[in-house]
Amino acid sequence: MTKPKLIGSIAVPGDKSISHRVLILAGCCKGISHIEGLSPAQDCESTANCLQQLGIAIKTQETNGTKNKQSACVSIESPGIKNLAAPQETLFAGNSGTTIRLLAGLMAGQPFTSRFDGDESIRKRPMARVLDHLEQMGTEINYLDSEGLAPFTISGGNLQGQEFTLKVASAQVQTALLLAGLQASGRTTVHLPGIARDHTTRLFKYIGIPFRNGNGETYHAVSVESLDEPIEPFQYKVPADISSAAFFMVAAACLPGSNLVLTNVGINAGRTLVIDVLKRMGANITLLNERIMANEPIADIRVIGSDQLIGTNITHDEIASGVDEIPVLALAGALCKGSFSVKGASELRLKESDRLQLIANNLKAAGADITELDDGFIIAGKKNIPGKSFWHTHLDHRLAMSGLIANLLFDNPVEIEETNSTAISYPSFAQDLKSLLG
Numbered sequence: 549m550t551k552p553k554l555i556g557s558i559a560v561p562g563d564k565s566i567s568h569r570v571l572i573l574a575g576c577c578k579g580i581s582h583i584e585g586l587s588p589a590q591d592c593e594s595t596a597n598c599l600q601q602l603g604i605a606i607k608t609q610e611t612n613g614t615k616n617k618q619s620a621c622v623s624i625e626s627p628g629i630k631n632l633a634a635p636q637e638t639l640f641a642g643n644s645g646t647t648i649r650l651l652a653g654l655m656a657g658q659p660f661t662s663r664f665d666g667d668e669s670i671r672k673r674p675m676a677r678v679l680d681h682l683e684q685m686g687t688e689i690n691y692l693d694s695e696g697l698a699p700f701t702i703s704g705g706n707l708q709g710q711e712f713t714l715k716v717a718s719a720q721v722q723t724a725l726l727l728a729g730l731q732a733s734g735r736t737t738v739h740l741p742g743i744a745r746d747h748t749t750r751l752f753k754y755i756g757i758p759f760r761n762g763n764g765e766t767y768h769a770v771s772v773e774s775l776d777e778p779i780e781p782f783q784y785k786v787p788a789d790i791s792s793a794a795f796f797m798v799a800a801a802c803l804p805g806s807n808l809v810l811t812n813v814g815i816n817a818g819r820t821l822v823i824d825v826l827k828r829m830g831a832n833i834t835l836l837n838e839r840i841m842a843n844e845p846i847a848d849i850r851v852i853g854s855d856q857l858i859g860t861n862i863t864h865d866e867i868a869s870g871v872d873e874i875p876v877l878a879l880a881g882a883l884c885k886g887s888f889s890v891k892g893a894s895e896l897r898l899k900e901s902d903r904l905q906l907i908a909n910n911l912k913a914a915g916a917d918i919t920e921l922d923d924g925f926i927i928a929g930k931k932n933i934p935g936k937s938f939w940h941t942h943l944d945h946r947l948a949m950s951g952l953i954a955n956l957l958f959d960n961p962v963e964i965e966e967t968n969s970t971a972i973s974y975p976s977f978a979q980d981l982k983s984l985l986g
């Protein structure tokens with residue numbers, strides 16, 4: 549059977565992680581900020597909807613008479629972090645862990661009670677990793693159903709800065725605590741046990757929010773103090789999302805004859821595991837036009853296809869720089885020559901689904917030789933994967949998109965449980981993929 553190829557050039561939508569932060573930080577400024585290329589992800593809409601409940605007006609501007617969601621230009625008008633309104637209804641995060649955790653940090657500093665909730669998946673994800681620390685800073689937390697899980701309320705205000713050493717290199721937890729720290733008396737310092745995405749401090753610098761960045765011997769530390777002056781609104785252009793680009797990168801790298809360019813992709817050092825791993829596997833990947841846009845490194849990424857990828861091992865220290873890309877990288881692992889392993893990745897069990905279990909079960913059913921470990925998996929790569937199996941997604945967008953890529957790489961298609969969840973991060977994924985198949 550001849551396999552398809554990915555040919556052409558594409559700008560995937562704006563970075564989801566950065567878009568959440570830009571929305572929230574614009575919501576902390578007094579006045580109107582303008583953002584180009586905001587992510588059209590449902591997750592970012594959840595953040596925007598919550599912010600609107602705080603008296604922040606968010607409007608999509610029309611370009612050429614249409615509201616083009618893919619490259620939306622959005623204005624965000626806020627009364628400033630010291631004048632936010634108390635939400636009248638539950639702040640509903642939908643499926644978005646970044647929304648609920650980052651906004652918990654923001655609301656911890658506000659002198660009223662906010663109620664948080666989300667969908668079934670959010671209700672299973674650990675919240676204590678953020679809320680325990682916010683409690684230590686002086687917030688009152690009430691879990692409404694089960695300890696450590698949503699739904700919960702936060703009664704904020706009167707925060708006291710603290711020094712925290714996180715057990716996991718979580719950029720979400722770090723950012724939540726820094727947002728609380730900007731509203732606390734004294735200094736708040738967060739030590740991270742390893743490298744993670746630093747979009748938050750890059751944005752702080754871009755906007756002019758003071759912080760201190762110090763590297764200890766083993767920890768990366770960031771400190772902030774209370775924001776006394778109002779922050780000026782800003783203009784920003786969001787880079788393309790490397791986590792979305794990753795699906796096309798893996799497909800192109802594994803399909804001989806592919807020649808793909810992904811433009812304006814963010815290559816923040818806390819996000820580049822997918823590039824590093826594919827290169828280690830022997831993929832032909834070139835970064836073109838490396839440059840800085842809005843204080844983030846970006847590049848155009850060229851990928852030339854091959855069917856000669858070799859195995860590699862992904863270790864614990866690397867996971868934070870590609871935690872969302874492991875499901876799609878596992879597809880390259882299933883088809884490589886030799887052995888492909890992921891270890892120290894138990895965080896993947898706490899994402900939108902238990903991703904380690906789903907990767908292992910889906911690949912095994914499709915005919916791959918994979919062994920699930922407590923904290924990862926080991927694959928003995930094969931030249932061909934038969935497919936013709938059922939691909940569970942558990943409504944996890946990254947599993948659904950991985951299933952669509954598996955259908956290009958395996959000998960026969962898999963039956964994917966659902967693909968609507970792709971809209972959580974990349975609403976036009978299926979159309980964009982089709983456009984590259986020619």
Ligand code: S3P
Nearest residue numbers: 565646717718719720721871872
């Ligand atoms: C994110 C950080 C990661 C990632 C998530 C987005 C962020 O979570 O999995 O999709 O925007 O900070 P953790 O920091 O909890 O690992």
